[in-house]
């Protein structure tokens with residue numbers, strides 16, 4: 001992103017020659033990534049390519065075996081992981097809620113960074129107002145009192161996005177946000193993501209998916225991963241081509257983009 005003065009903003013997230021080795025095997029190697037404010041990256045690759053491992057590094061949930069991860073100029077390893085995480089909103093549809101809290105309570109747990117309400121912690125009236133506004137912005141205004149156990153998968157996904165946003169993160173990580181959603185719920189979710197990117201223009205995001213159909217139209221950049229390595233990375237239209245995506249999935253695919261959205265079919 002370029003500011004009005006023409007200066008390029010400093011990166012929100014930087015991975016420099018990252019390697020992750022587990023049980024003697026490289027799950028990721030030679031990974032470089034720079035994400036700037038206002039950029040929305042898609043991380044795409046087949047099963048086992050290393051997407052989740054990479055999101056773990058982006059989210060400061062673990063240390064790389066080699067290389068560096070820097071979030072907002074702070075280097076992982078030099079500062080406390082928990083400090084870095086306060087700037088990162090991580091939306092994982094497999095998120096486990098401990099108690100059967102209401103949507104409003106779930107959104108407020110984004111302020112305490114916990115998976116349940118904290119005893120004796122009470123939100124201020126401003127915080128409750130903000131949580132209410134955010135729940136409304138993801139289409140949950142009528143479900144504020146709805147309990148987690150009664151929410152649909154799509155509603156849970158949207159509640160988790162509001163939960164992530166309440167901490168005003170610089171970086172939003174979305175781990176397969178459309179998984180398990182029916183087509184209407186997916187379209188609602190993607191519209192929500194597009195809208196929040198307009199409402200929060202400086203936020204940066206990284207979204208993991210196997211399906212190009214699950215990418216919001218507001219995606220600006222993409223990285224293709226295969227076997228723990230980068231196949232291609234850069235502007236979405238340069239990376240999400242039939243040739244490069246076919247290479248990443250080792251399968252002949254024809255990629256089209258219509259009205260901002262992508263589609264992948266077998267190439268004949």
Ligand SMILES: Nc1ncnc2c1ncn2[C@@H]1O[C@H](COP(=O)(O)OP(=O)(O)OP(=O)(O)O)[C@@H](O)[C@H]1O
Nearest residue numbers: 022023027045046047048049050051052053054210
């Ligand atoms: N702690 C670990 N120890 C050993 N191997 C691991 C560990 N975590 C992940 N792996 C392996 O690393 C590879 C990459 O896993 P990862 O979950 O990052 O891939 P992915 O691209 O997210 O896959 P999927 O699309 O199936 O979710 C897989 O082969 C997985 O089995």
